[in-house]
Amino acid sequence: MTENKNKKNKAACAACDVKSDEACAACDKITVTETVCASCETRSEENCNGCEIVTDTVCAVCENRGEACADCGCETSQIVPEYTPDPEYILEVHDLKKYFPIKKSMFGKPLVYLKAVDNVSFSVKPGTTIGVVGESGCGKTTLGRTILKLYEPNGGKIFFEGDDITDLKRSEMRKYRTDIQLIFQDPYSSLPPRMTVGNIISEAVKVHHIVPKEQVHDYVLDTMKKCGLQPQYYDRYPHEFSGGQRQRICIARALAVKPKLVICDEPVSALDVSIQAQIINLLKELQQRMGLTYVFISHDLSVVKYITDQILVMYLGNMMELGDTDEIFDNPMHPYTKALFSAVPVPDPDVKMNRIILAGDIPSPANPPKGCKFHTRCSECMNVCRMVEPSYHEVSKGHFVACHLYDSEIMSKLDYYDVEYARLEAEAARKAEEEARSKAERRAKNPFIKAWDKTKSLFKKKDKSADETNTVAADGKQSSEEPKNGD
Numbered sequence: 001m002t003e004n005k006n007k008k009n010k011a012a013c014a015a016c017d018v019k020s021d022e023a024c025a026a027c028d029k030i031t032v033t034e035t036v037c038a039s040c041e042t043r044s045e046e047n048c049n050g051c052e053i054v055t056d057t058v059c060a061v062c063e064n065r066g067e068a069c070a071d072c073g074c075e076t077s078q079i080v081p082e083y084t085p086d087p088e089y090i091l092e093v094h095d096l097k098k099y100f101p102i103k104k105s106m107f108g109k110p111l112v113y114l115k116a117v118d119n120v121s122f123s124v125k126p127g128t129t130i131g132v133v134g135e136s137g138c139g140k141t142t143l144g145r146t147i148l149k150l151y152e153p154n155g156g157k158i159f160f161e162g163d164d165i166t167d168l169k170r171s172e173m174r175k176y177r178t179d180i181q182l183i184f185q186d187p188y189s190s191l192p193p194r195m196t197v198g199n200i201i202s203e204a205v206k207v208h209h210i211v212p213k214e215q216v217h218d219y220v221l222d223t224m225k226k227c228g229l230q231p232q233y234y235d236r237y238p239h240e241f242s243g244g245q246r247q248r249i250c251i252a253r254a255l256a257v258k259p260k261l262v263i264c265d266e267p268v269s270a271l272d273v274s275i276q277a278q279i280i281n282l283l284k285e286l287q288q289r290m291g292l293t294y295v296f297i298s299h300d301l302s303v304v305k306y307i308t309d310q311i312l313v314m315y316l317g318n319m320m321e322l323g324d325t326d327e328i329f330d331n332p333m334h335p336y337t338k339a340l341f342s343a344v345p346v347p348d349p350d351v352k353m354n355r356i357i358l359a360g361d362i363p364s365p366a367n368p369p370k371g372c373k374f375h376t377r378c379s380e381c382m383n384v385c386r387m388v389e390p391s392y393h394e395v396s397k398g399h400f401v402a403c404h405l406y407d408s409e410i411m412s413k414l415d416y417y418d419v420e421y422a423r424l425e426a427e428a429a430r431k432a433e434e435e436a437r438s439k440a441e442r443r444a445k446n447p448f449i450k451a452w453d454k455t456k457s458l459f460k461k462k463d464k465s466a467d468e469t470n471t472v473a474a475d476g477k478q479s480s481e482e483p484k485n486g487d
Contacts, residue, residue, distance in 0.1 A: 114366045117139045128310070131296045134314035140265075147180075177208070178210070182265065229252060247268070251283070309324065324399070336378070342356040358377045370389075371387050383420075
């Protein structure tokens, strides 16, 4: 057993919540956070005498689970209550995270992560549609594929009909594959070119035993009819169809297994406007007929307004705003949401568009800015935005926004954050100056660097003298040719 396993949790004052190993200096009251042994389920201020295993604790500094965090070395921990799903919702996503390692050590340990999805939470009721919007690269597609468990999440919880599917293995997820389906973005590459339409749609029907074998052919034809496909298309290949017809085939393939939840990953982005309207109307008709629930991923806000019941706005892997569709379109609150919705065209020539142009480029997800990730492009940025990451606030019923502008506690301390930011900037400038000075001193003391600098200076002198010689020669040649030009 390691040393960390034998350490106690720090005590927290019952009056002021100050964590300490000793009694609070203000009130002399201490309350020790109880922990539960995973083996014998004994509650104690200390570890279990038998096995010394403690669970359900999280580090207050770095948020890693463990009695004493091995990463930061602290002993401060607190019990985190387990998230309880609401039976009213068919899908619940709670603090979902998906990181991709982009740099590893020589031993294969990840050093740098790309945070594609970071602390995203939302809930969807049966028979409704939630739209996920944002700029390209904000994590929309990754979110959808993580919900479907095509990507394994790095944190958070995913509940489907009250069941926790977060940590299920591939074999355990098999029974949910018919309930959760995906419509891919590109209909030209998502269909196997060597299979007929009938085989494409019937493949999953046969694997999951949706209907008896003798009824598969009639069942597939009925599914094709629901999606607007003619019976003669059964024996044809995908290359014989247009983009809109291919997308109908993709929809038929997803609906053939009788799903309850369908994740639509930009299903109309590769289609013409007229075909887009047909596919959207088809999706709405199928939803009303079959009681489907959609997670609709798109960057086309006009389409999102038409088909969705609520909207989730994402930026750089984070959730910026969440609320009902009408509420967000009528009253966008986050500066990023306002900028996005200002680009929605209005089909009225008399209405003047107040377009908000975002300055700068999207930061790298591998190295996001501190504080609010949007502060580098925000026109309402404050010093506190550069320091503190905003929390989610419910500004109205069902309308959540992650912005300091709507945090009364933060707004009342703006002067403090201005002073603190100035202090941090001065400290950073001082450290940078000290590092530059120490680097110059190390270079001056290093004999190899001194020799190299001397060699470089000699080369520079030779190059300079050669240039002067060439210039003089060129001037002399030009002067000797001038009388000839005069003749």
